[in-house]
Amino acid sequence: MARIELQNIAKAYGSVEVMRDINLTIEDGEFIVLVGPSGCGKSTLLRMIAGLEPITGGDFTIDGRRMNDVPPRDRDMAMVFQSYALYPHMDVSRNMGFSMEIRKAPEGERTSKVQEAAKTLGLTKLTGRLPRQLSGGQRQRVAMGRAIVRDPSAFLFDEPLSNLDAALRVEMRLEIARLHQRLKSTMIYVTHDQVEALTLADRIVVLNAGDIQQVGTPLDLYERPSNKFVAQFIGSPTMNILEVDQTEGGIRLKDGSVLQLDVSGSRQQASELGVRPEHLHIVSTGEAHMSGTAELVEHLGSDTNIHASVPGIGPVLVRQHGHFPLKAGESVGIAVDLEKAHLFGPDGRRLAA
Known part of the structure; x- marks a missing residue:
């Protein structure tokens, strides 16, 4: 050796x-x-x-x-x-x-x-x-x-x-x-x-x-x-990267939704939110952080990939375990697992959240 x-x-x-x-x-x-x-x-x-x-x-x-x-x-x-x-x-x-x-x-x-x-x-x-x-x-x-x-x-x-x-x-x-x-x-x-x-x-x-x-x-x-x-290179499907603005109440998505993520201790302002498809979940409208339309649904057996379009945000990929009964064209509410979310500064470095 x-x-x-x-x-x-x-x-x-x-x-x-x-x-x-x-x-x-x-x-x-x-x-x-x-x-x-x-x-x-x-x-x-x-x-x-x-x-x-x-x-x-x-x-x-x-x-x-x-x-x-x-x-x-x-x-x-x-x-x-x-x-x-x-x-x-x-x-x-x-x-x-x-x-x-x-x-x-x-x-x-x-x-x-x-x-x-x-x-x-x-x-x-x-x-x-x-x-x-x-x-x-x-x-x-x-x-x-x-x-x-x-x-x-x-x-x-x-x-x-x-x-x-x-x-x-x-x-x-x-x-x-x-x-x-x-x-x-x-x-x-x-x-x-x-x-x-x-x-x-x-x-x-x-x-x-x-x-x-x-x-x-x-x-x-x-x-x-x-x-x-690294966040986008490691993991398949690749991580969703969404543009955000940092506010006093947390992180504001481009559709106006606010997520309670505190990065006040960071030297940089958060400019992007990263969340893996498996850390997004299809939920009812009242529990959703964002809402959109399923444009394509891939039934893979072990998983279901849902390609959604969210107004003001753009394309978002959601991965659900097992078979998920959803068809293209249906409205979807999407919740973010905040404990698994990542925030990135303007230089691309991950911020401590």
Whole structure:
């Protein structure tokens, strides 16, 4: 296992700076997930850790040893890419053990490690097959097995499930979680899929435009986002953001409704209210904080998504658990769970409410 530290890491291509002041400590055996929109720098950061991209500034250490200029082969890390990158003419067993073969490891040791990895990943009966005879999920398992036999101090995953269909992604996500529980190795995982991040991570690192927006447990990011970007990026469906004005009596919505939320102790005025769809509820008119019309009702079985239009406010998404008997065109009253609401200032930072 490995303790990894990034101190003031920067990355530039010529005069173009793409990452700046990245500070992060990853503990032994921790599962860290890097998330963010396309182009935010998450894969670049992973490649710098792997040694595939040079670090422009700052210090990168593993167990206290500075690794900035250490070549990839000497960093004791194994990487699993989006592409399986298997040798088509080699069977599963040889694909998994080829790195040991190159290092001229004894055949007995090689066979033992391959068999152990195959058992861990449920590939024991497939070791004699060629890659073309395997499904996408099985090929990704082989790629993971190739990393496991190296017995690295850390595993690096670069969007390993993005080429798989929805059912296989769920299956492989569970497989990776089980693998981490068995090996207890340090793992750094890049994805754009927040469901993968929320279900796999010990901690999530949210990146945007080369900067870390927030680092925390999945529940921290969901319940206490540091800013509007994190609030809208984490959670599906995305958080409703409504324009508000701060008044002495609380927060006034654009339709004139007032919510009793006190932010008098904040240095900033509240300018926006954030509330997740599951923290809005369809209620009678007398209990409602706002009223509108259901424009679209999505019956998903486990949940019902109600896309409502509220005069003066605009579109609002409400998520009700289970089947909710509502049709498009019907009037709805909407109540806000005030204990779960978030307020944001003009700079996008969350205010204490």
